[in-house]
Amino acid sequence: MKNRNHDKAAFTEKVGYGLGDMSSSMFWKIFSYYLPFFYSNVFGLSLAHAGTLLLITKLYDAVFDPVMGMIADRTRTRWGVYRPYLLWAAVPFAIAGVLTFTTPDAGYGFKHAFAYITYIVMMTTYSVINVPYGAMLGVITPDSREKTVFSSYRMFFAYGGSFIALAIFEPLLKFFQNTENVSVQASWQYTMVIVGLICAVLFILCFAMTKERVRPETPQAGNASVLKDIRSLVNNGPWWILLAAGIGVLLFNSIRGGAAAYYFKDVIGTPALFTCGIFLAVGEVANMLGVALAVPLSDRLGKKSSYILALAVAGVLSLFIMFIPSTTGGMWTLIILQILISIATGVTLPLLWSMFADIADYSEYRNSSASTGLIFSSSSMSQKFGGAFGSALILWVLAAFGYDTSETAVQSQTAITGLKAMMSWIPSIGALAAAAVVVFYPLTTSRMAEISSVLAERRKK
Numbered sequence: 241m242k243n244r245n246h247d248k249a250a251f252t253e254k255v256g257y258g259l260g261d262m263s264s265s266m267f268w269k270i271f272s273y274y275l276p277f278f279y280s281n282v283f284g285l286s287l288a289h290a291g292t293l294l295l296i297t298k299l300y301d302a303v304f305d306p307v308m309g310m311i312a313d314r315t316r317t318r319w320g321v322y323r324p325y326l327l328w329a330a331v332p333f334a335i336a337g338v339l340t341f342t343t344p345d346a347g348y349g350f351k352h353a354f355a356y357i358t359y360i361v362m363m364t365t366y367s368v369i370n371v372p373y374g375a376m377l378g379v380i381t382p383d384s385r386e387k388t389v390f391s392s393y394r395m396f397f398a399y400g401g402s403f404i405a406l407a408i409f410e411p412l413l414k415f416f417q418n419t420e421n422v423s424v425q426a427s428w429q430y431t432m433v434i435v436g437l438i439c440a441v442l443f444i445l446c447f448a449m450t451k452e453r454v455r456p457e458t459p460q461a462g463n464a465s466v467l468k469d470i471r472s473l474v475n476n477g478p479w480w481i482l483l484a485a486g487i488g489v490l491l492f493n494s495i496r497g498g499a500a501a502y503y504f505k506d507v508i509g510t511p512a513l514f515t516c517g518i519f520l521a522v523g524e525v526a527n528m529l530g531v532a533l534a535v536p537l538s539d540r541l542g543k544k545s546s547y548i549l550a551l552a553v554a555g556v557l558s559l560f561i562m563f564i565p566s567t568t569g570g571m572w573t574l575i576i577l578q579i580l581i582s583i584a585t586g587v588t589l590p591l592l593w594s595m596f597a598d599i600a601d602y603s604e605y606r607n608s609s610a611s612t613g614l615i616f617s618s619s620s621m622s623q624k625f626g627g628a629f630g631s632a633l634i635l636w637v638l639a640a641f642g643y644d645t646s647e648t649a650v651q652s653q654t655a656i657t658g659l660k661a662m663m664s665w666i667p668s669i670g671a672l673a674a675a676a677v678v679v680f681y682p683l684t685t686s687r688m689a690e691i692s693s694v695l696a697e698r699r700k701k
Contacts, residue, residue: 253671254480256449257390258397260373261328263442265398266405266435267337267366269642273497273520274409275340276634280645282428283343284351287645291635293355298631301363302448302567302621305371306473309465309617312372320452322372322613324381330443331371334436336362341432343425369443371617377593377601379454382696384688388543388594394588395531401442403524405435410517466579469614472607478599479615481681482592485547487625488674489588492554492667494630499662506651513571522575523582530586542685543591543598548675550587555671560662585671598683598691605691608698630670637662 279290317324339358344351376666380390414435416427473479497520504516514522530550537546557580564570564577641658644651651659683691 246477253380253450254390254393255397256446257376258393258400259442259449260376260446261394262397262401262404263333263439263446264370264373265401266367266439266442267333269402269497269524270409270432271340272404272494273361273406273500274630275458276498277501278428279355280339280635281647282425283355284348287353287635287639287643289352291632293352293359294632294635295629295632297356297359297363299625300360301367302625303620304364305367305617306614307617308367309369309375309613309615310469312613313374313469315372319447320379322375323447323450323452325369325372326443326447329365330440333365333369333443334440334546336365337439338432338433341428343429350450363490368618372612373443373446374593374596374616375613376450376452378597378616379452380450382454382692384594384598384601384692385539387597388538388590391590391593391597392531392534393533394593395586396528397529398589399524399531399586402527403521404438404516406520406524409435410515470609473614476599476603477679478595478602478683482595482599483621484677485674485681486592487563487679488670489551489585489592489604489630490625491630491633491670492558492674493585495634495662495667495670496543496558498631498634499659502634502643503659503663506643508566508571513568514575517580519575520636522580526579526582527586530583530588531590534587537587538591538594543595544678544684547583547588547591547595548678550584550591551671551678554581554584554588555668555675557584557670558664558671560664561671562660568643593619595681595683598688601688601691601695602683605695630667633666634662637666646657 266537273432276290276294279293280287283290285293312322312325315321315324319327342358344354346354359604377387377394379392381387397507409431413427416422416430417424419427422430500520501516504519534546537550540546541549557577560577561574564574596616600612603615637658638655641655642652643655643658
């Protein structure tokens with residue numbers, strides 16, 4: 241009976257941990273897939289200004305992530321080291337998201353500045369809540385395989401949240417746009433109010449349903465400790481490998497996802513067999529299938545080999561999208577490829593987060609200090625770098641191919657070619673490059689078993 245209660249509590253906690261990334265992913269996918277379109281076609285920024293805005297704000301956020309990681313590492317409360325941030329930042333997180341999709345009734349210069357300020361606030365708040373959330377994986381359990389299980393729950397709920405966000409986003413927009421006296425700009429803001437409320441509640445539930453158990457050797461306050469953490473990170477070879485891989489994966493995901501709205505509008509056109517929202521939502525369901533495969537696949541092949549295989553499959557399949565015709569048969573081919581590609585990418589993210597948790601253990605093994613928050617913030621930093629360049633590249637490539645942002649524009653063949661490239665070979669480069677880099681990752685299953693054994697003995701003392 242005791243074991244049954246323990247298993248039930250463990251399952252409940254895994255669900256609770258997953259709710260946190262369900263919240264983060266709802267915002268992240270909306271930002272990645274719709275914010276470039278919002279800034280250029282709704283808010284009213286030029287393609288060049290919108291691209292530069294997304295690049296600068298996300299690069300700032302990437303740099304802020306390690307700072308937040310070091311702050312979180314040095315936090316001491318009765319609720320733990322990382323967990324209290326889920327409670328403290330839940331409501332500000334939601335408010336910042338609403339402000340980001342708010343269009344002020346003002347001139348271009350004011351709106352341009354407003355976009356910078358609100359998106360910087362949004363990305364800062366995202367880091368304040370998401371960096372500690374990610375670092376919690378390193379202190380929920382000491383077992384390397386169990387971290388993969390927790391990470392799989394996390395990513396399963398993340399993709400579930402993404403599916404919900406993408407499934408309700410366009411219907412909510414249309415509902416508000418069809419409401420009397422509601423402008424197009426206001427419909428985006430009202431939609432984000434609903435999404436923001438859901439996200440805040442999910443993070444509060446995550447706080448309530450989880451617990452920090454592991455007490456690794458964590459750094460203390462002081463300049464010397466900060467410098468030691470940074471030196472340890474810089475000298476951590478596996479960290480560099482996953483940092484580069486994370487950038488490649490996020491380039492792949494952000495370019496494909498962010499280009500989809502343009503692709504469906506101007507390449508597929510209307511009426512169409514599938515809308516952009518359905519295409520993206522189907523991808524999220526397929527991602528969830530991939531997440532479910534991550535643990536059994538890694539048990540059989542190991543984390544490293546599974547990660548490389550999944551990225552290679554996603555990268556190669558993406559190349560075929562370049563040649564899909566805008567016909568009914570082409571649409572079915574597109575949706576089948578979306579399912580297969582999304583299953584493959586679904587396998588990768590639980591493994592990536594689990595490998596970062598292994599790197600935190602490796603750091604503690606080598607340096608007697610885990611710096612878990614700094615390690616996980618660096619993983620978030622790689623995502624931000626990939627997302628920053630991915631989002632900016634979308635708008636810059638559109639500008640380079642002569643894309644016309646006016647509502648009634650008929651795009652040139654050159655612009656159509658650019659849109660197809662952003663759905664196919666351009667993101668494919670990121671996935672295949674990431675797979676090549678991970679070939680050199682040294683923390684295999686057997687190596688981590690040795691490290692975990694040593695750390696278990698140390699932590700008893």
